[in-house]
Amino acid sequence: MEILGIIPARYGSTRFPGKALVDIHGKSMIRRVVEQARQATSLTDVVVATDDERIREHVAAFGATVVMTSPHHQSGTDRCQEVVAQVDGAYQYVVNIQGDEPFIQPEQIDRLTAVLDGTTELATLIKRITDPAVLLNPNSPKVVISAGIVAEALYFSRQPIPYQRDRPQAEWLQHHTYFKHIGLYAYRTDVLAQITQLPPSSLERAEALEQLRWLENGFRIRVVETELETVGIDTPEDLEKIMYNAQ
Template sequence: MNAVCRDRPRCHGIIPARFASTRFPGKPLTDILGKPMIWHVYQRARACPELCGVTLATDDQRILDVAGELDIPATMTRDDHPSGTDRTLEAAERLGVDTDDVVVNIQGDEPALCPELLTLLLSPFDDPAVQVSTLARPLSPEEARSPDVVKVVTDAQGQALYFSRALIPYPREGTGEFLGHIGLYAFRMRTLRAFVDLGPGKLEQIEKLEQLRLLEAGIPIRVLRTEHRTHGVDRPEDVPSVCTLLREQGLA
């Protein structure tokens, strides 16, 4: 499909997509400008030249059937995974991803995904010491106060120190710089396996943020900064605004 990664390990994109959802059942098949959401996500992901391939990972025959009709590579996974990351690992194992390869967990509800974000996400893997990467963008003080927005703080080298829905860092005087986490992850395959084997950590269970599992285990997360915003579809009422965005970007 795309060119093999040049100076880094092979990079595989996986889009976990489950049919059941408390807030939005059947979301992956939601019509977005005449195509199901998964089609848009797949097309945006495969536009990233660093990815050697993109595969949909689902637990539902309806999604698998639609993927087949649209020529989207897909694999069926178990229906009891507690998270999309667990589903991503099963799909990567089914695909025979090598231990040192890189796996990108691509959110299945981002039909307006910017391929350049995936390129940025993969950029640090030239360094063999990098195990996991994710993204963050600057926040205004007003955005940072919302518990719906996950914040991250990093050290001087861009390694994550902590993630929280709380206001971090807390400005005792004046204001501070705030970074909002963007929920895209790239893992080396061996680290993805380690993540699942660890099981939920204490901080993860308190904050309901699975990336804290890695920090609790002493596994560093490289955070790349971007000015791009993502536009996920969490609820049915988010669909019209995403359709408008896609039209504005000439992607209708």
């Protein structure tokens, strides 16, 4: 199975411009992501996808493969499709690795790719929620999954679903297992080509979650549970927390 790992990296982040190049204890954020991804045994190749010459030069300087893509993409998914169209290789799947998670564990990538058997259209990671603050945080999307050995996503939401009508909110975690979504995606390459041609859907616009577009159009998203946490850096304050905790 040929699997391409793609790390989208923009310079013009609204909340943290240039964060891909920020220094974290002697290495840039994007370099840390690349080095972690390269340790995943299931990936055939790892490529950085960027729209900025500064990032391209930096990535090339430390010896990683980098592909220039359009600055007009609305999501990392769209950027991944452009990369697939440019690179050589007959890849069956693409893994979209977040460029702002410098401490992503290779085991997470390998756990996700373990379910890529040719029939899986799309796959992503989920993690059980044990903290009420996470459950109620709209910036931490939740996912409702199907029953059975092969679990699939039924719906993603920024709100806790299901709503437990007859119990106080403080007790919800005691009576139901909730999962948060971890934004590591795997796409079968033919499916990737299809979903990037879809117009934004009503559910996607309502929740601001692109994966709802795929569900609304009938695509199936397999979910894989992980116990490992991910730490994304969206703001300078997030970086300060990481730097402080790493001391």
